[in-house]
Amino acid sequence: MPCYNESLNLDNFYLQILNQINIINEQNSKQINCEFIFINDGSTDNTLEILKALALKDNRIKILNFSRNFGKEAAILAGLQHSNAKATILIDADLQDPVELIPTMYKKFITQSIDMVCVRRIDRKGESKIRAFFSDMFYKISRFMSEIYLQSGVRDFRLMSKEVVDAILQLGEYHRFSKAIFEWVGYSKIYLEYEYIPRNAGSSGWSFWKLFKYGIEGLISFSTMPLRLAFILGFGASFGAFIYMIILILDTLIYGNDVRGYPSLMCVVVFFSGVILIVLGIIGEYIARIYEQVKNRPNYILKDENELQN
Known part of the structure; x- marks a missing residue:
């Protein structure tokens, strides 16, 4: 769970995650073993203090504290490198990902032997027309320029098997573009769809310029x-x-x-x-x-x- 200035969301986010874990335990009539890896990506608010307070209450919480802000891609990499689970779930802590899908993701992973359960947003409500336009253009250009097919609306929020995580970690590139890496490694996958969820609190760290640079990174990283x-x-x-x-x-x-x-x-x-x-x-x-x-x-x-x- 990458975190950057998420102090207003963390308590609520943690409680919602616990609730979903309890639902899984009830559905399976047993206690599953799990850990929570929070990556503090150089937050300037009191995100780290809140994480430490949560860790005192729950010994399953692990905190990776960066020396500065290295970006979401570095945070994703750090989390995957510190996960040894049979299944790893990647999710943002801003509560814009539907945490209620976690039990469904886990069930499909167990019952259908799926390597990756992904989540796809089916609309662009909450985004400006300009941002939505450039986002759609990015996916169209990406499909034209690269052999990797990126579906519009697919989030980083997903469940991955240990084999998938190990394959991702084999890619030693410095400039990482996870959306394409997830597709490049292959493996079987299914998509769960959901509608737009407004941000619970705080503001997004993704400005238009940062998204633009991130898009250029994606185009260059996986295409000549x-x-x-x-x-x-x-x-x-x-x-x-x-x-x-x-x-x-x-x-x-x-x-x-x-x-x-x-x-x-x-x-x-x-x-x-x-x-x-x-x-x-x-x-x-x-x-x-x-x-x-x-x-x-x-x-x-x-x-x-x-x-x-x-």
Whole structure:
């Protein structure tokens, strides 16, 4: 459970999770063994203090406290690395994921031998039209550019078998895009659908700019199509310039028209300069990721960690 400034939601979230665990216990007529791994992703409010207070009441709670905010992807990775369960559930602590689906997820995992039970939001209520538009465009572009098929509305909230978690952890990339990683590893999966749930309290840490950068990360991490598009763009521009040069030569030789001077020259220079910068920018994005990968920096740093009590 990644947490970033969720102090207003944690108590309620914890109680709701406990309620769902109790429902599972009643349905199965036995007590299931479980642990709760909270990742404090550099929160600036009193999220950590609330987590520590909850841990004093429940020895099944484990807290991973980052030295600073490393982002949700790092928090997901840390949680998966510290989970040794037969089944792991990933869920945000902002109460926008339907916790009441947890018993259903567990039942399908046990009875149907499904490796991954995912949750999909079927509407975009609560989002601005601009944000919804760009979100839909991202999924369409992603499907065009990548071999990984991402369904719109699928959340990070899901149940995964230990085999799935182990497969995910084999991917040692520094820039992680979990939505695509979950699809890339394969395994059998089913989807449970739900409608929009408003945020219980607080504000989201995902601004439009952060989501935009996250989307670019996803497109580049699982596709080399931008590099191919850069080649096509460069080839097309060069071919067009060659055709235009032939037209100018024929126009001058056959009709005796003067070659247009400064304005046309400036348009050509500006156009090709823009093409070159676009291509260099695309190449630079990939080189930057290679540079950050080879430095072999950790995805996160734990400031402290409370161990599970025996």
